[in-house]
Amino acid sequence: MSRPGVLIGCIADDFTGATDIAGTLVRAGMKTVQTIGIPDAHDPMIANAEAIVVALKSRTIAARDAVTQSLAALDFLRSVGCRQIVFKYCSTFDSTEKGNIGPVTEALAKALGQKVTIAAPSFPANGRTVYNGHLFVGHVLLNESGMQNHPLTPMKDANLVRVLQAQSKGAVGLIDLSTVLKGAEHIRAGIEKATAEGVSLLVVDAISEADLRIIGQACRDHILITGGSGIALNLPDNFRASNVLSGVDAAVLPTIAGKDVVLAGSGSLRTNLQVARWMEAARPAYRIDVMKLAAGEPVVEEAVAFFDAHADQTVLIYATSPADELRHVQAAIGAQKAGEMVEHALGRIAQSLRNRGVRRFVVAGGETSGAVVQALDVKGLRIGAPIAPGVPATVSTDDAPLALALKSGNFGEVDFFEKALLALSGGQS
Ligand SMILES: Nc1ncnc2c1ncn2[C@@H]1O[C@H](COP(=O)(O)OP(=O)(O)OP(=O)(O)O)[C@@H](O)[C@H]1O
Numbered sequence: 001m002s003r004p005g006v007l008i009g010c011i012a013d014d015f016t017g018a019t020d021i022a023g024t025l026v027r028a029g030m031k032t033v034q035t036i037g038i039p040d041a042h043d044p045m046i047a048n049a050e051a052i053v054v055a056l057k058s059r060t061i062a063a064r065d066a067v068t069q070s071l072a073a074l075d076f077l078r079s080v081g082c083r084q085i086v087f088k089y090c091s092t093f094d095s096t097e098k099g100n101i102g103p104v105t106e107a108l109a110k111a112l113g114q115k116v117t118i119a120a121p122s123f124p125a126n127g128r129t130v131y132n133g134h135l136f137v138g139h140v141l142l143n144e145s146g147m148q149n150h151p152l153t154p155m156k157d158a159n160l161v162r163v164l165q166a167q168s169k170g171a172v173g174l175i176d177l178s179t180v181l182k183g184a185e186h187i188r189a190g191i192e193k194a195t196a197e198g199v200s201l202l203v204v205d206a207i208s209e210a211d212l213r214i215i216g217q218a219c220r221d222h223i224l225i226t227g228g229s230g231i232a233l234n235l236p237d238n239f240r241a242s243n244v245l246s247g248v249d250a251a252v253l254p255t256i257a258g259k260d261v262v263l264a265g266s267g268s269l270r271t272n273l274q275v276a277r278w279m280e281a282a283r284p285a286y287r288i289d290v291m292k293l294a295a296g297e298p299v300v301e302e303a304v305a306f307f308d309a310h311a312d313q314t315v316l317i318y319a320t321s322p323a324d325e326l327r328h329v330q331a332a333i334g335a336q337k338a339g340e341m342v343e344h345a346l347g348r349i350a351q352s353l354r355n356r357g358v359r360r361f362v363v364a365g366g367e368t369s370g371a372v373v374q375a376l377d378v379k380g381l382r383i384g385a386p387i388a389p390g391v392p393a394t395v396s397t398d399d400a401p402l403a404l405a406l407k408s409g410n411f412g413e414v415d416f417f418e419k420a421l422l423a424l425s426g427g428q429s
């Protein structure tokens with residue numbers, strides 16, 4: 001069988017979201033590489049890839065910049081021959097007031113000449129389901145799940161048709177669960193009917209992986225699909241059905257020797273619990289005091305000194321704080337500025353620790369992971385086995401490889417940090 005080249009190209013709006021969908025494609029048997037930003041089309045790291053996930057940090061930037069970056073990623077993916085494009089955003093539909101999911105989807109659809117595009121953020125393995133267009137996290141609506149307090153993208157409305165409509169020029173409609181449950185033909189008919197009625201974006205209900213697989217089948221011929229990582233569950237099978245996948249085991253990574261560290265910049269409820277669990281176990285932890293950081297105090301140097309003082313143990317360095325403390329800091333400094341300062345500090349800390357022999361990084365938070373990975377000048381990631389749903393182990397593609405676990409804020413059980421450290425050191429998680 002001759003190699004078909006790259007089949008699926010994903011544009012992810014943050015780095016942990018990128019590893020999430022890359023992990024899904026790997027588990028489905030696709031040789032997948034994650035690039036940090038847009039690489040050169042001749043970069044050797046993409047040589048044998050069947051899927052490429054371009055990780056952008058475009059979730060919280062201005063909509064026009066997110067559009068420009070996403071179109072550049074699309075150009076790259078098309079230049080290497082991708083047959084299907086997935087725009088991957090958060091399963092909690094994280095968006096700023098002015099976007100960016102609507103503007104980016106519409107720009108990609110226009111560039112690809114696609115009339116109607118689905119939006120399917122469901123991720124049932126992590127409790128995110130969509131029913132009658134409303135996004136639930138576990139048993140509660142999105143806007144009651146803690147996401148209403150998100151530091152950068154507070155989600156105050158669970159009705160995704162309304163949220164997406166507010167961000168989009170075209171009309172937004174819904175393919176509801178009763179249609180999804182009737183099967184792929186009915187979904188296709190629903191999409192055709194909506195298109196005829198002038199709808200160009202369709203939120204699609206899904207409450208199980210089976211639903212997402214059927215939606216994936218129904219959209220087999222869509223050149224652009226958007227959603228959470230769950231929408232990719234069936235895409236490799238669509239290609240497998242046409243016998244164009246190599247079938248090589250995609251998930252074996254080398255073990256990386258060296259020191260390790262946990263860096264947490266997520267403000268999510270789950271990361272707060274994971275940090276609390278670390279403290280309960282009386283493991284060493286340094287808290288980044290954002291007010292001190294803002295006052296120009298040497299917080300980065302202190303964090304590194306703390307690491308040095310605990311050289312024989314694994315250290316957690318965190319800015320994660322409960323919602324009320326976060327609000328206090330944001331009121332004093334501004335949410336955007338506080339976020340950037342914390343990200344910059346964690347990036348500098350990561351650089352110093354790498355110079356001290358750290359080779360394995362567990363990072364919590366999408367924006368935070370973006371900042372850390374960029375500070376470490378990582379260009380690409382090979383994707384390994386899952387540590388938790390949505391979080392695979394990864395190893396960077398450079399000559400001096402690093403092992404990284406990039407965790408979305410709300411992912412992983414309370415003992416995720418311990419599990420990830422074990423998995424990255426070559427143990428079983
Ligand atoms: N104590 C703090 N005060 C103010 N801002 C903070 C604080 N701690 C973290 N931040 C900022 O909050 C933002 C958290 O976003 P990040 O994407 O890293 O985590 P998350 O939103 O929980 O995760 P995800 O996007 O993966 O769901 C970052 O910009 C981070 O720098």
Ligand SMILES: O=C(O)[C@@H](O)C(=O)CO
Pocket residue numbers: 014016017018020021089090091092123228229366390408409
């Ligand atoms: O879809 C998700 O929930 C994650 O991959 C993510 O993008 C969170 O930042």
